[in-house]
Amino acid sequence: MLALTELERSLHRHLVDGGNLGGLGPALGMSQKEASLLYTGMCDLLGSPRNPAALVAICYATGAVQPPELLDPSGIALPQEERDLLLLFAIGLGAADMAAxxxxxxWKVNEQAKEVLDNLQAKTRAQAVHVAWQYGIVTGPAIREWLETGDPAGTEPTAPLSGLGPVLYIQMREGEVADxxxxxxxxxxxxxxxALLAYWDQAADDRDARGALWARASEVLSRSGRxxxxxxxxVHPARQSDTMRRQRCRVCFGHARLEIPGKPGYLYLVTDNERRPQGGYRTTEPPVCIDHALVCADSEPRLQSGxxxxxxxxxxxxGVLGTRYVPLGDSANVAAVSDSQGFHxxxxxxxxRWVLASELVRDLTAYKIIDLRRLIRTTFPTPSAPASRRPFATA
Ligand SMILES: [Zn+2]
Structure with a gap:
């Protein structure tokens, strides 16, 4: 095992704390030139690319620095597409290489890279790798395999924790409270x-265009609105109804319309429970984009029995899924007819007039049943694309 000097360990700590290379000199009490020599020497010693995030990961993977204690992985809710980025941060890839x-x-990778820092409350990619290590998202075996073979294990998007499924845009989050x-x-x-059901302090957007009154719930959003x-x-009433109304992806709120030549349409994953006796499907579950179709099909709990x-x-x-209320006598007070929600x-x-809506319901009337894996294989060939297929790669 490599023994690092006290200064090298301080350098590592500076990166893990979210410091950048520009601030390294002052942080270590030396000139910037000396600091930069220390950094490059340390990268060379450990066989790391000159990349702070990779250096942090390699220090842990090789035991040069004692890895941090692991935290309960259920303590972090990170969309799969952001998890995928973390291992690529840890092997020091830039945006163009990550995109490829x-x-x-x-542009999407850049956006997601920003999101992942936001979500992990990390100032830098190096700090994000440190946090990802604690949650078991970046691991020693993956980094050691990369050091040995040049390819990290697990850069294939990994399956989410079984039983939990992907984190959905429409799901309620901790800290969000229904009115x-x-x-x-x-x-x-x-x-x-x-008379009709209303709020005491009704606002214009409490009703949708067709007059339904919507349940209110607070939202906990990042600065970028996620x-x-x-x-x-x-599910969060406003996010579910917005997603369903606009037919956006249930996971990422991205576009869910597939532009397949000759057969464009929205991709829905439905169960037999949603089938209507008279034909078609009635559902409160918004569609899914092509990027999230397989992860939903393979791991969303509601889809696992078919x-x-x-x-x-x-x-x-x-219509809507919601609760029906009745007025109490002549007063302005109201009471719910039952605890359970029904279709209205x-x-x-x-x-x-007396319903408080909490989910928008859509009837799927014209559709084609498809073989999802075949569709993805034939229409959307995946990665390992040759360089010529990378429109955004830089030379
Ligand atoms: Zn999506």
Whole structure:
């Protein structure tokens, strides 16, 4: 095992604490030139590329620095596409190489790289690698294999923890709170002939375009507007309805419309429970983009006892899943009819006046059943693409 000097260990600590190379000299109490010589010498000693994130990982993988204690991996909720980046950070790849390796657009990789730092509350990629090590996302065996063979084990996107499935954009997160039913009342607006369910402090966006009143819940978002935090039971009403209305991807909120020549459509993964006796499917589960189709099919709990992949060409917003309320006597107070949620069609305007909506329901009326793996194999060939296929790679 390599023994590092006290200065080299301090250098490592500086990187792990989120310091950058520019601040290395002052941090170590030496000139910047001396610091930079120390850094390059340390990289050469450990066989690391001149990349701080790789240096941090190699110090841990070789035991040159005692690796940090591991933390409970369920303490971190990170989308798979961001996890994939961390190992690539740890082998010192730049954005263009990461984009090529993952077969993603470089702008998307840059965006996701920023997200991953946000989500791990890391200032630098080196610090992110340190945090990822603690959560078992970057591991010793993967880094040692890379040092020996030039290829890290596990740069194939790894399956998420079994039973949990991917973290969904629409899921409620820890810290997000549903509004109290006490905020509801029976009201009569100026234009309303009859009383209806409302909020005491109603805002314009509490109702959708068709008049349904929507459940409120707070949101915990990162600066870039993405939900963060550990997923908890249930879906967020505003995120579910927005995703379903716009038919965006349930995992990443990206576009879920597949532009397959001759058969464009939205990709939905449905179960037999959602099949309607009169044909078609009725679902509250938004579609999925091509990047997340397989990870959902393979690991989303609701799909694990069987599912069908549909390329949907026509669908309608048929109603909402929600709770029905009744006015209490002549007062403005209201009470829920039952604890359970039911389907309420938009067409039944009378009923809809007393419903608090929590999920948007879509009826899938025209679709083609597809073989998902075959579709992906034939239409969207994956990685290991030759350099000529990398439109964003730099020379
Ligand atoms: Zn997606």
């Amino acid at each position: 390796q993952l077969d993603r657009k470089q 109290t039913p006490r905020a509801l009342c029976a009201a009569r607006g100026p234009a309303e002939a009859m 939900p963060v935090g550990q997923p908890v039971q249930g 599912h069908t992949a549909l390329l949907v060409t026509s669908s309608t917003e048929s 069609p938009y067409a039944d305007r009378e009923r809809m």
